[in-house]
Amino acid sequence: MSLQRTLSIIKPDAVGRNITGSINARFEQEGLRITAQKMMFLCRSQVEKFYEIHRDKAFYDSLCEYMSSGPVVVQVLSGEDAVARNRRIMGATNPANAEIGTIRRDFGQNVEQNAVHGSDSVENAEKEIAFFFSKLELMP
Ligand code: IDP
Numbered sequence: 693m694s695l696q697r698t699l700s701i702i703k704p705d706a707v708g709r710n711i712t713g714s715i716n717a718r719f720e721q722e723g724l725r726i727t728a729q730k731m732m733f734l735c736r737s738q739v740e741k742f743y744e745i746h747r748d749k750a751f752y753d754s755l756c757e758y759m760s761s762g763p764v765v766v767q768v769l770s771g772e773d774a775v776a777r778n779r780r781i782m783g784a785t786n787p788a789n790a791e792i793g794t795i796r797r798d799f800g801q802n803v804e805q806n807a808v809h810g811s812d813s814v815e816n817a818e819k820e821i822a823f824f825f826s827k828l829e830l831m832p
Pocket residue numbers: 746751755784785803804805806808809810812
């Protein structure tokens with residue numbers, strides 16, 4: 693176990709349904725602390741860059757369209773084992789396969805509109821945090 697931070701995004705479907713507070717409560721109940729947070733309306737090219745790793749996937753175009761369709765909340769979650777812990781709190785990519793009690797199971801709509809993004813490794817977490825937040829916005 694180690695103290696880590698991870699990048700989380702509350703996606704446009706969840707922001708649109710006004711459930712950011714319910715989702716944030718899950719993080720806090722499960723031991724993660726929100727140490728940076730802001731609402732952004734990402735343009736298509738910003739989303740394309742963020743999801744560059746998925747460029748060759750069949751769902752890339754649709755994913756980029758969706759993620760630039762409305763405001764998102766980008767946030768840094770901090771705590772013990774934050775990267776893996778957040779992935780557990782989120783649940784599987786497809787809400788239909790996610791465990792009961794996870795955010796995606798309870799709030800996701802489908803495999804694309806699945807309420808939240810979470811970094812998948814410590815290395816990617818640091819890259820993704822730097823993508824969205826300046827040093828001034830982060831806890832020392
Ligand atoms: P993850 O968000 O669980 O890490 P990834 O495979 O990294 O899942 O995919 C990134 C995002 O792309 C997903 O959260 C979801 O919004 C979307 N996505 C993934 N697989 C599919 C699919 O098969 N169809 C449509 N959208 C998908």
